[in-house]
Amino acid sequence: MEKEQGSDRRKFILDMARGVGIAALGGFVWSAFIDEAKASQLLLRPPGALKENDFLRTCIKCGLCVEACPYDTLMLARPGDHRPLGTPFFLPRDVPCYMCPDIPCVPVCPSGALDKKSVSTEGHLNIKSAQMGLAVVDQESCIAFWGIQCDACYRACPILGEAITIEYSKNERTGKHAFMVPIVHSGACTGCGLCEHACVTQKASIHILPREVAMGKAGDHYIKGWDKKDEKRLENAKEIKTTTEISKKSAVDSLNSGMKDLY
Amino acid sequence: MAKLWNNYRYLILRRIVQISLLVLYFGGNAWGWKILRGDLSASKMFNMIPMSDPYAVLQMLAAGAVISADLLLGAAIATLFYMLIGGRAFCSWVCPINMVTDAASYARRVLQIDNIKGTRQPASRNIRYWVLILSLIVSAIMGLAAFEFISPISMVVRGLVFGIGFGWAAVVVIFLFDLLVLKNGWCGHVCPLGGFYSLIGKFSFIRVHHNEANCTACMKCKVVCPESQVLYMVGKESLPVLSGECTNCARCIEVCDDDALGFSIKSLIKK
Numbered sequence: 001m002e003k004e005q006g007s008d009r010r011k012f013i014l015d016m017a018r019g020v021g022i023a024a025l026g027g028f029v030w031s032a033f034i035d036e037a038k039a040s041q042l043l044l045r046p047p048g049a050l051k052e053n054d055f056l057r058t059c060i061k062c063g064l065c066v067e068a069c070p071y072d073t074l075m076l077a078r079p080g081d082h083r084p085l086g087t088p089f090f091l092p093r094d095v096p097c098y099m100c101p102d103i104p105c106v107p108v109c110p111s112g113a114l115d116k117k118s119v120s121t122e123g124h125l126n127i128k129s130a131q132m133g134l135a136v137v138d139q140e141s142c143i144a145f146w147g148i149q150c151d152a153c154y155r156a157c158p159i160l161g162e163a164i165t166i167e168y169s170k171n172e173r174t175g176k177h178a179f180m181v182p183i184v185h186s187g188a189c190t191g192c193g194l195c196e197h198a199c200v201t202q203k204a205s206i207h208i209l210p211r212e213v214a215m216g217k218a219g220d221h222y223i224k225g226w227d228k229k230d231e232k233r234l235e236n237a238k239e240i241k242t243t244t245e246i247s248k249k250s251a252v253d254s255l256n257s258g259m260k261d262l263y
Numbered sequence: 264m265a266k267l268w269n270n271y272r273y274l275i276l277r278r279i280v281q282i283s284l285l286v287l288y289f290g291g292n293a294w295g296w297k298i299l300r301g302d303l304s305a306s307k308m309f310n311m312i313p314m315s316d317p318y319a320v321l322q323m324l325a326a327g328a329v330i331s332a333d334l335l336l337g338a339a340i341a342t343l344f345y346m347l348i349g350g351r352a353f354c355s356w357v358c359p360i361n362m363v364t365d366a367a368s369y370a371r372r373v374l375q376i377d378n379i380k381g382t383r384q385p386a387s388r389n390i391r392y393w394v395l396i397l398s399l400i401v402s403a404i405m406g407l408a409a410f411e412f413i414s415p416i417s418m419v420v421r422g423l424v425f426g427i428g429f430g431w432a433a434v435v436v437i438f439l440f441d442l443l444v445l446k447n448g449w450c451g452h453v454c455p456l457g458g459f460y461s462l463i464g465k466f467s468f469i470r471v472h473h474n475e476a477n478c479t480a481c482m483k484c485k486v487v488c489p490e491s492q493v494l495y496m497v498g499k500e501s502l503p504v505l506s507g508e509c510t511n512c513a514r515c516i517e518v519c520d521d522d523a524l525g526f527s528i529k530s531l532i533k534k
Contacts, residue, residue: 023397034405060320062315064306067290075425078428078429078430079432111331111333199528
């Protein structure tokens with residue numbers, strides 16, 4: 001009897017250990033798969049989308065935004081699309097976002113992954129405050145930079161004159177023509193992709209990238225001293241104290257010891 | 264016709280419910296029908312009533328998401344429905360994967376795979392609860408709803424409504440798994456959503472009831488039952504099926520020629 005009890009206990013412990021082992025293995029593979037699958041950054045989300053990490057944990061993948069979109073711009077990522085499965089995105093070269101003033105895709109979102117507040121100004125929906133991405137021009141393949149007159153992207157832009165402007169400069173090659181090149185302004189561009197859709201080159205020379213990917217960040221070390229607004233960032237800046245002691249002696253000596261200390 | 268009614272009434276009704284839901288979701292996307300929009304993860308009925316998958320919401324909670332009022336309300340509606348009325352009915356009346364696994368288990372019977380000697384069921388039905396716990400841990404670590412990311416159920420429903428991509432592969436894999444590897448493998452052993460509804464469905468009032476006096480112990484019910492362990496009392500005692508793992512699919516009621524099984528309402532007072 002006693003012996004049987006002992007073997008029961010051994011079996012129980014073994015079963016538990018097996019379960020934990022299998023669970024650990026499964027959990028490891030599962031996590032690794034998710035980590036890979038969510039790593040794709042080149043993804044344009046609907047207007048009002050939360051930051052990518054928050055978006056991924058908040059979106060319940062119901063597709064109500066896709067159904068609300070009147071232009072069939074939005075799609076849900078399918079298996080084989082190499083994008084986080086079931087989440088909404090759009091490809092502006094195929095179908096751009098037409099920037100509906102009532103933004104039908106956002107209020108239908110039941111989970112808050114598309115945030116109404118982030119596309120509202122003063123309590124009213126304002127699609128111009130959307131930040132889906134940022135247009136980036138490839139100056140090598142954009143024919144306007146070659147000197148050929150083309151303003152397809154400029155004309156297509158729904159915030160014409162603010163998000164894209166045309167800049168003039170002299171074409172030194174011919175001596176009598178002007179370059180009229182498109183310049184994108186990140187403060188106004190929503191990333192709707194109408195420019196990418198309209199671009200006349202074989203592969204679009206202006207294309208939308210997620211803002212996180214396209215934009216740099218100057219950081220707190222650089223402040224536009226001539227800009228009152230930018231100077232305000234200084235108010236949050238913290239003093240940094242370095243602890244390296246400066247040797248007065250070596251500074252003086254270096255002047256008297258020939259070239260030795262300089263190298 | 265009478266035989267069809269006697270032997271397949273619930274099966275036909277279940278298929279009608281499962282397929283109509285898919286058609287309504289599809290119509291919601293393709294033709295703008297307002298009856299049911301979204302998919303099984305979250306949807307809106309008549310542009311008013313929210314419904315959401317409580318297990319998905321639970322994973323989102325584990326992942327640290329801020330849950331909106333709409334999703335909470337939707338999850339509460341679904342939970343209350345299955346907890347009080349349906350039991351684990353989601354699995355046999357709503358989920359489209361059920362049609363795949365039912366087909367696999369039918370094929371097993373036709374091909375007599377179950378009768379091959381030496382084939383024992385090598386896995387425990389408790390795996391689903393382990394997967395359920397694991398899914399919440401992975402959700403917490405990875406910061407997103409982990410099972411929703413790989414769920415063949417959502418994949419197939421979404422696929423049928425919004426475009427399937429390689430999603431059909433999930434259907435084939437599950438069919439082959441159930442056919443060749445493990446009897447009732449996906450729905451009865453692995454699926455954590457089934458495990459979730461097993462836990463919730465424990466309390467529901469609609470129950471299959473066994474009447475031992477009529478039973479001839481032919482065991483047809485146990486052959487068709489996808490969770491045959493819940494029918495332990497057949498031929499032994501008159502009892503309701505109280506296990507939450509019963510999906511209320513009612514196949515046992517239909518195949519019984521002796522009127523020994525039927526639906527009943529669970530009595531509130533224990534006798």
